[in-house]
Amino acid sequence: xxxxxxxxxGGLLSGIMYSLVALGFVLIYKASxxxxxxQSAMVFFAALTYVGLLEMGLPAWASVPATLVxxxxxxxxxxxxVLRPLVNQPQITLFMATIGLTFxxxxxxxxxxxxxxxxxxxxxxxxxxxxxxxxxxxxxxxFDLVAAAVAAVLVTSLALFFNRTxxxxxxxxxxxxxxxxxxxxxxxxxxxxxVWGVAGAVALVxxxxxxxxxxxxxxxxxxxxxxxxxxxxxxxxxxPGAIVGGLIIGASEKLAEVYLGPFVGGGIxxxxxYVLALAFLLIRPEGLFGEKIIRRI
Amino acid sequence: MLYREAGQFKTSYQADAAIxxxxxDKIAIALIVLTAFVVVPLVATPYVFTGILIPFLIFSLAAxxxxxxxxxxxxLSLGTAAFMALGAFASYNFxxxxxxxxxxxxxxxxxxxxxxxxxxxxxxSLRIRGFYLAVATLAAQFFILWFLTKVGWVTNYSSxxxxxxxxxxxxxxxxxxxxxxxxxxxxxxxxMALAAKNMARGNTGRSWMAVxxxxxxxxxxxxxxxxxxxxxFAVSSFYCGVAGALVAYAHLGTVEPEAxxxxxxxxxxxxIIIGGMGTVLGAFLGxxxxxxxxxxxxxxxxxxxxxxxxxxxxxxxxxxxxxVFGGLIVFFLIVEPHGLAxxxxxxxxxxxxxxxxx
Numbered sequence: 001x002x003x004x005x006x007x008x009x010g011g012l013l014s015g016i017m018y019s020l021v022a023l024g025f026v027l028i029y030k031a032s033x034x035x036x037x038x039q040s041a042m043v044f045f046a047a048l049t050y051v052g053l054l055e056m057g058l059p060a061w062a063s064v065p066a067t068l069v070x071x072x073x074x075x076x077x078x079x080x081x082v083l084r085p086l087v088n089q090p091q092i093t094l095f096m097a098t099i100g101l102t103f104x105x106x107x108x109x110x111x112x113x114x115x116x117x118x119x120x121x122x123x124x125x126x127x128x129x130x131x132x133x134x135x136x137x138x139x140x141x142x143f144d145l146v147a148a149a150v151a152a153v154l155v156t157s158l159a160l161f162f163n164r165t166x167x168x169x170x171x172x173x174x175x176x177x178x179x180x181x182x183x184x185x186x187x188x189x190x191x192x193x194x195v196w197g198v199a200g201a202v203a204l205v206x207x208x209x210x211x212x213x214x215x216x217x218x219x220x221x222x223x224x225x226x227x228x229x230x231x232x233x234x235x236x237x238x239x240p241g242a243i244v245g246g247l248i249i250g251a252s253e254k255l256a257e258v259y260l261g262p263f264v265g266g267g268i269x270x271x272x273x274y275v276l277a278l279a280f281l282l283i284r285p286e287g288l289f290g291e292k293i294i295r296r297i
Numbered sequence: 298m299l300y301r302e303a304g305q306f307k308t309s310y311q312a313d314a315a316i317x318x319x320x321x322d323k324i325a326i327a328l329i330v331l332t333a334f335v336v337v338p339l340v341a342t343p344y345v346f347t348g349i350l351i352p353f354l355i356f357s358l359a360a361x362x363x364x365x366x367x368x369x370x371x372x373l374s375l376g377t378a379a380f381m382a383l384g385a386f387a388s389y390n391f392x393x394x395x396x397x398x399x400x401x402x403x404x405x406x407x408x409x410x411x412x413x414x415x416x417x418x419x420x421x422s423l424r425i426r427g428f429y430l431a432v433a434t435l436a437a438q439f440f441i442l443w444f445l446t447k448v449g450w451v452t453n454y455s456s457x458x459x460x461x462x463x464x465x466x467x468x469x470x471x472x473x474x475x476x477x478x479x480x481x482x483x484x485x486x487x488x489m490a491l492a493a494k495n496m497a498r499g500n501t502g503r504s505w506m507a508v509x510x511x512x513x514x515x516x517x518x519x520x521x522x523x524x525x526x527x528x529x530f531a532v533s534s535f536y537c538g539v540a541g542a543l544v545a546y547a548h549l550g551t552v553e554p555e556a557x558x559x560x561x562x563x564x565x566x567x568x569i570i571i572g573g574m575g576t577v578l579g580a581f582l583g584x585x586x587x588x589x590x591x592x593x594x595x596x597x598x599x600x601x602x603x604x605x606x607x608x609x610x611x612x613x614x615x616x617x618x619x620x621v622f623g624g625l626i627v628f629f630l631i632v633e634p635h636g637l638a639x640x641x642x643x644x645x646x647x648x649x650x651x652x653x654x655x
Binding site: 035081082085086089090091092093095096097099100101102103104105106107108110111114115225228229231232236264265267268270271274275277278281282285286287293295296 | 373436440447567613618619623624
């Protein structure tokens with residue numbers, strides 16, 4: 001039984017890591033209706049920039065804000081040169097544009113900082129906490145707990161930002177209807193710039209944690225493929241949904257790999273989250289927490 | 298002046314409903330087909346066949362398939378490559394396990410298997426819409442590739458998971474030279490493109506477009522949603538399956554499931570977006586763009602590199618290519634969101650009025 005709980009908790013904690021990436025997607029979808037595939041490339045870019053700045057001799061405390069500035073600039077440039085000319089286009093066009101953007105950012109990141117695999121040291125050991133192991137016999141990584149705490153702080157502040165501040169309310173208005181938002185005097189471009197900036201910041205947090213866990217390398221861009229089932233399970237436009245979805249996906253993925261994997265030959269984590277999310281979708285077509293779409297003729 | 302339909306009167310319904318109602322279009326299409334079948338085989342080199350023309354045609358076919366599903370029926374799919382993989386591996390198994398089966402029947406069989414699985418993965422589309430469906434089709438992409446990698450029977454227990462396509466022999470003639478393979482692919486693509494064009498402008502295609510534009514309204518006016526959507530999935534997957542079989546038999550020769558990765562799905566989606574959604578012509582234009590673009594880019598970057606003595610590292614070149622490719626996609630979307638096919642349409646409008654501005 002203790003083994004079951006160990007797998008479960010390990011899964012829940014790794015699910016939080018997926019949620020961190022999914023959050024970036026949700027932010028931009030919520031505020032502009034764009035399904036931003038480039039989020040994973042932004043995570044990669046952030047991690048590479050941070051490591052690159054460290055290598056150039058900048059201390060860690062200066063590299064974080066410097067990378068943040070770079071990410072915000074990247075977000076602003078994206079808004080100015082990709083999204084603004086594409087206002088009012090169908091969603092699929094915007095989606096394709098962000099895939100183009102993904103290629104661009106991946107190329108740019110590797111051009112600037114090289115394609116070598118690098119380690120990223122946050123001063124956090126990825127090792128089990130001793131007293132938990134002593135007490136219960138389960139090994140729970142300290143790193144995962146810190147990541148979970150970071151995610152909790154991030155989600156709380158974002159939820160407050162969206163629900164309690166003026167800008168947050170404006171963001172939600174823009175997501176509902178561009179034209180109506182413009183009509184009541186919400187500055188669309190300013191709002192989008194803010195959202196892309198915030199998404200850049202979230203990408204930085206995700207990039208630091210994922211980079212520290214797996215090393216900073218091209219494979220970091222595949223993290224998005226883990227975040228997508230989280231997104232559809234939780235609903236594209238729900239911040240709590242990203243967290244709950246991440247927990248469900250993370251836990252069930254690990255449990256399935258341990259208990260189901262041996263019967264079918266293993267390696268099922270590549271598709272299991274998707275099939276699980278699909279099963280959830282059949283019951284709730286807008287995800288668990290997604291806004292219900294009412295369709296009229 | 299040259300391109301004007303004035304004076305071409307239709308005297309029967311048949312003439313009015315013809316696939317190319319304007320005489321100039323008929324001539325142009327005939328010329329293109331003639332060039333493709335006669336002139337190209339006379340002048341092209343083997344590299345042009347294997348490196349450019351055959352992949353271009355095969356990906357056009359896959360793009361037509363995806364265009365049926367996404368462009369006409371409005372169901373966004375990211376699992377195209379997986380259905381191509383299914384077609385390739387199913388054809389291989391038909392050839393391997395059914396003695397004396399004709400190659401073309403094996404291709405069709407591969408397509409049918411893909412269609413069957415396509416309908417299965419299309420079932421959720423009855424309930425899920427938009428990006429939720431797009432991400433759900435990723436389930437097909439990952440599950441099918443996993444299945445093809447894990448189940449040894451599919452690859453005839455090949456230790457590396459790679460299959461080697463059998464020789465193509467039709468009526469005793471072996472298609473081994475690039476030229477012969479090109480002609481075979483061209484014939485298949487021509488027939489299937491024509492079929493797609495006809496399907497799209499008939500009853501089936503109209504019901505697809507109605508579903509795409511607003512499915513609730515389509516249902517109200519009496520279109521059976523389930524039938525229309527599942528048919529779109531079936532036909533689309535069939536096209537992709539045949540394209541996949543052609544990749545294995547006429548293009549690569551040996552394939553592994555990894556050749557049909559998510560990357561390929563995205564590339565085919567690019568083709569229909571850049572070419573133009575909901576047009577058969579767009580599939581060809583988009584495929585030409587996406588197939589030729591990297592070739593042109595690498596040639597031109599290397600040319601510059603050699604002549605200006607820049608000594609750019611190989612990795613830098615590939616990164617630059619990636620950036621330019623991504624940048625061009627964004628650029629095209631901004632300049633012409635309806636794709637190259639729309640540009641062609643605008644060009645035709647201009648041609649009709651030429652030399653006058655209005």
